[in-house]
Amino acid sequence: MSDAASSPSPGRAEPERARDLPDWLLPLRDGVAEIQAEDLSGFVPPADPPPREGAVLVLFGDGPEGPDLLLTERAHTMRSQPGQVSFPGGSLDGDETAVEGALREAEEETGLDPERIEVFAELPRLWLPPRNFAVAPVLAYWRDPDPIGVVNTREVHAVFREPLDDLLDPAHRFSVRHPLGWAGPGWMIGPDKDVLLWGFTAGIISRLFDYVGWTRPWNTDDVRGLPDQHIEWHRVAKFLGIEVPEGEDFDPVAAGLVDEEDRPR
Structure with missing residues (x-):
């Protein structure tokens, strides 16, 4: 592991900031004390070229339905990853620390x-290769939650406080298969369980649950295709070396990547 990947970033949180966590959160606090990037992801930030730096807030709280986790759904009109569920976060400004x-x-x-x-x-810090983005997850507890909601509709479509019991319930877990062939963890979240949680955020949640021993047995044979609205087909085409004429959309059916009747919607 490179020094850039293994060394803590400036401004690492001091333990005394959260001495009185609830009992249910102590296994997570203690469990991640020695966690390494490789325990969370197969992608570690490279030293060269220097990645863009960012951070996300992995915020746990005591909600109306018990312990929960704060998640946001990106605006459906965004050019990058529209409608994807994520932790609050983004790029660091100037000499800002991850916290x-x-x-x-x-x-x-x-x-x-x-x-x-x-x-x-x-x-x-974890690495998102397509955008050369290094992201530091910041774990925190919300002792006295205040009212929240969507502040900027250009970036956020919805805000969720997802109960941990729902995320740990095997009935809500499955795997999601990407058109490029890889599969990762997935959940349906929200009040009606109609919002897909997958990708980078789902991977962090799954690895954290596994690492501290919270994961309950679930049906790993339940593998579902990624719905079309979550697939950035232009990136898929670029990855595969397929030239797409300027101004035209990439047609995965015509390219033979998916069958029309099997294409998730």
Whole structure:
């Protein structure tokens, strides 16, 4: 592992900021004390070229339905990853630390008050290769939750406080297969369980649950295709070396990547 990947980033959270966490959260706090990037992802940030730096807030709280996790659904009109569920977060500004950036982005997206947030861990930076983006997950507890909601409709479509019991319930778990062949963890979330959680965010949640021993046995044979609205077909075409004429959309059926009757919607 390179020094850039293994060293904690500046501004790593001090433990004394969250000395009085609820009992249910202690296994997570203690479990991640020695966690490495490879325990969370197969992709570790390279030293060269230097990646763009970012952070996300992995915020746990005591909600009306018990312990929960804060998630957002990206606006459906965004050019990149429209409608994808994610943790609040984004790029760091200037010399901002991961903790500062994660709290700022969460406030801008959901309206939460950073003063109510107790950070208890900053995890190693993880890498999103397509965008050369290094992201530090910041783990925190929301002791006295304030009202939240969508602040910027250009970036956020919905905000969820997803109960941990629902995320741990085997009935809501499955795998999602991408058109390029790889598969990763997936959940249906939200009040009506009609919003797909997959990709980078689902991977962090799944690995964290596994690492601290929270995961319950679930049906790993339940593998579902990724719905069409979540697939960035132009990136798929570029990855496969397929030239798409300027101004035209990529047709995966015509390219032989999927059958029309099997294409998830």
